[in-house]
Amino acid sequence: MENNNSAAEEISLDMLKNRLSRSRYEHTLRVLEAALELAEIYDADIGKVKKAAVLHDIAKNLEIEKIKNILRKSTWEIDELEWTLDSVLHAPAGAVIAKTELGIDDYEILEAIRYHTLGHPDMGLTAQIIYAADFIEAGRSFEGLTEIQKIVKENLVEGIYKITSNSIKYHLKLDNPIHSYTNNLRNKFLIKRSDI
Ligand SMILES: [Fe+2]
Ligand SMILES: [Fe+2]
Incomplete structure (x- = not known):
């Protein structure tokens, strides 16, 4: 048996170079760096965080029709609103690619990829870290x-509350729709935050 961790990491970084634009590849490396820092702080599973960070944007540079074709065959639920948001659909498509092409079976890793754009109120620690790292990476x-960046490193609940608030304000200004996943995530963390 090969050592799974090092094999997956090498394959993923090689693959990224082939599948992503240079700027997206570099973004991914910065997300990886931020995510590993958060994983240390919050005592998360480093191996899962690493794989999820490396793969989170694996579908980002695919054409939207290709992404939609991947999703038509997938078991992830895509609701009517999400289906209209071209810029977020690479997230569930990435989770499909991670599972079908790269053999990732771990739900925590898959949900981190799947929900990294919209978030989700029930997402676990790995997914919370990838969601936050994607938002605060140094670039x-x-x-x-x-x-x-400072808040996320001090208190993840407060950090995610701030990220969702920031993201919702941004989209309201642009008159964009707000997906219920993001809204529900904010509500949940708003309540958690006042419980602290
Ligand atoms: Fe993304
Ligand atoms: Fe990203």
């Missing part, structure tokens, strides 16, 4: 980034 640039 991002938006007002308040430094503050959110």
Whole structure:
């Protein structure tokens, strides 16, 4: 038997270079760095966080028709609203690719990939870390980034509450729809946060 961890890591990084644009590849490496830092802080499973971070945007550079074809055959539920949001569909498609092409069977890794764009109120620690790392990676640039980076590292509940609030405000300004996953995630963490 090969050592699964090192084999998967090598294959994933090689594959990323072939499947992703240079900028998306570099983004992924920054997400990996942020995610590993959070995994240390919050005592998460480093191996799962690493795989989820490396693979989270694996479908990002595919054409939308290809993404939709992948999703038509998938068992992930895609509701009517999500189906109209082209920019988020690479997340569930990535989870399908991770499972069918790369043999990832672990639900925590798959849900981290699947929900990294919209979030989900029931997502576990690995998924919470990938969702946060994707938002705060060092190459991002938006007002308040430094503050959110600091909060995420101090308190993940507060950090995710801030991220969802920020994301919802951003989309409201653009008159975009707000998906219930993001709204429900914010509500759940808003309540958790006041319980602390
Ligand atoms: Fe993404
Ligand atoms: Fe990403």
